Amino acid sequence: MSTASTDTTLPFKKLFHPTDFSVDSHTALIHALKLTVMLKAELSMMHIDPEVARKDFEDFPQVSPILKRWNFLPSDCTEDHILQSGLFSIKKARAMSKNPTEALLHHLAGHPADLLVMATHQYEGLERWQHRTVAESVARGSHAPTLFVPTHVEGFVTKETGEPKLRRVLIPVNEKPNPQVAVDFTAQLALTLGCERLTGLLIHVGDDRMLHSLHYPMRKGLVWRTMICHGDTVDVILGIGEDFDVDLIVMTTEGHHSLIDMMRGSTTERVLRGTRCPLLAIPASR
Numbered sequence: 001m002s003t004a005s006t007d008t009t010l011p012f013k014k015l016f017h018p019t020d021f022s023v024d025s026h027t028a029l030i031h032a033l034k035l036t037v038m039l040k041a042e043l044s045m046m047h048i049d050p051e052v053a054r055k056d057f058e059d060f061p062q063v064s065p066i067l068k069r070w071n072f073l074p075s076d077c078t079e080d081h082i083l084q085s086g087l088f089s090i091k092k093a094r095a096m097s098k099n100p101t102e103a104l105l106h107h108l109a110g111h112p113a114d115l116l117v118m119a120t121h122q123y124e125g126l127e128r129w130q131h132r133t134v135a136e137s138v139a140r141g142s143h144a145p146t147l148f149v150p151t152h153v154e155g156f157v158t159k160e161t162g163e164p165k166l167r168r169v170l171i172p173v174n175e176k177p178n179p180q181v182a183v184d185f186t187a188q189l190a191l192t193l194g195c196e197r198l199t200g201l202l203i204h205v206g207d208d209r210m211l212h213s214l215h216y217p218m219r220k221g222l223v224w225r226t227m228i229c230h231g232d233t234v235d236v237i238l239g240i241g242e243d244f245d246v247d248l249i250v251m252t253t254e255g256h257h258s259l260i261d262m263m264r265g266s267t268t269e270r271v272l273r274g275t276r277c278p279l280l281a282i283p284a285s286r
Contacts, residue, residue: 008188008191009038009039009188009191009192010035010039010115010185010188010189010192011114011188012035012039012041012114012115012145013039013041013042013114014041014042014044014111014112014113014114014115015032015035015036015039015041015042015043015044015113015114015115015116015117016043016044016046016108016111016113016115016116016117016144017029017032017043017044017045017046017116017117017118018045018046018047018048018100018104018118018134018138019045019046019047019060019061020047020048020119021047021060021061024119024121024151024152025119025151026061026159027119027149027151027153027154027155027159028117028118028119028147028149029045029061029063029117030066030155030157030159030162031117031147031149031155031156031157031278032045032117032147033063033066033067034157034162034164034193035115035117035147035192036088036090037067037070037072037087037088037162038192038193038194039088039192040087040088041088041114042088042089042090042091043088043089043090043091044091044092044093044111044113045060045061045090045091045092045093046092046093046094046095046104046107047060047093047094047095048094048095048096048097048100048103048104049094049095049096049097050096050097050098051096060092063090064077066162069160069161069162070161070162072162093107095107100134101134101137101138101141104134104138105138105141105142108138108142108144112144113142113144114144114145115144115145115146115147116138116139116142116144116145116146116147117146117147117149118134118135118138118139118146118147118148118149119135119149119150119151120133120135120136120148120149120150120151120272121133121135121150121151135148136269136272139281143283143285144283145185145280145281145282145283146280146281147278147279147280148272148278148279148280148281149278150272150275150276150277150278150279153276153277153278155247155277155278156247156248156277156278164193164194164195165247166189166190166193166195166198166247166248167195167197167198167199167247168198168199168201168244168245168246168247168248169186169189169198169199169200169201169246169247169248169249169250170201170203170237170240170241170244170246170248170249170250171183171186171200171201171202171203171249171250171251172202172203172204172205172233172237172249172251172267172271173202173203173204173210173211173214174204174205174206174210174233175210176254176284177252177253177254177284178252178284179202179210179214179252180214180215181252181282181284182250182251182252182280182282183200183202183214183215183216183217184217185250185280185282186198186200186250187200187217187219187222189248189250189280190219190221190222191219195221196221197221197222197223198221198222198223199223199224199225200216200222200223200224200225201225201226201227201240201244201246202214202224202225202226202227203226203227203228203229203236203237203240204226204227204228204229205229205230205231205233205236206228206230208226208228211226211228227240233267234267234270234271234274237249237271238271238274238275241275241276241277242276246277247277247278248277248278248279248280249271249275249277249278249279249280250279250280250282251267251268251271251279251280251281251282252281252282252283252284253266253267253268253281253282253283253284254266254283254284268281
């Protein structure tokens with residue numbers, strides 16, 4: 001195991017969050033907003049209407065009440081003050097389409113994002129074919145790092161205060177794709193959120209050669225642990241995640257490689273459908 005110091009925060013300056021104005025997408029918004037504030041970045045929120053859209057944007061979630069609750073804004077500030085501050089920016093877009101995946105990918109083609117933050121429903125089996133898995137399809141088609149926030153999970157940002165509660169991060173390791181970027185992103189996320197103590201738990205199904213070849217960024221409060229496991233990869237990841245009560249899973253992904261992948265989903269997608277915490281998927285090309 002080799003170590004190295006790091007002072008780098010996450011390299012994200014443009015974040016993208018699709019919203020359907022529902023309670024289910026609120027937790028994903030909380031995570032997107034927290035990262036935007038900490039990174040002094042730009043957050044674009046987008047809603048797709050299946051029919052003709054109204055001209056006003058009053059349905060969009062108002063972020064200023066959230067930021068006031070977190071004490072990031074004085075009580076008399078509005079969203080206009082956010083734009084004038086120059087610290088970070090909020091943009092809102094709306095489009096009409098009966099195919100939300102196609103509309104979102106079209107928007108991202110013209111306005112690339114460094115990170116997608118998306119709510120996702122955990123459909124499996126026949127139910128998955130009966131519902132359009134927009135989040136998975138958009139992430140796969142955009143080739144952008146994506147923070148998936150499953151509905152009905154609390155996540156690692158406290159809604160009331162905005163404080164991070166990131167304590168344990170699970171990083172599945174394999175020879176391909178290279179997991180080093182997942183290790184680096186975990187360290188960068190801890191620094192970005194100001195986590196005083198975080199454990200990065202690396203698991204490998206098989207031998208331990210890959211674990212010894214990685215570089216482990218070192219900083220105060222950041223601890224790395226490694227484990228060798230045996231069994232079905234997806235079952236092991238989900239089991240360890242539950243046993244250790246992890247707050248986030250970070251995985252590198254290469255997408256679909258076979259007909260079986262297309263039918264069942266990639267390893268990352270299959271983990272996503274069973275996890276009880278958010279999942280950060282990073283394309284191997286990063």
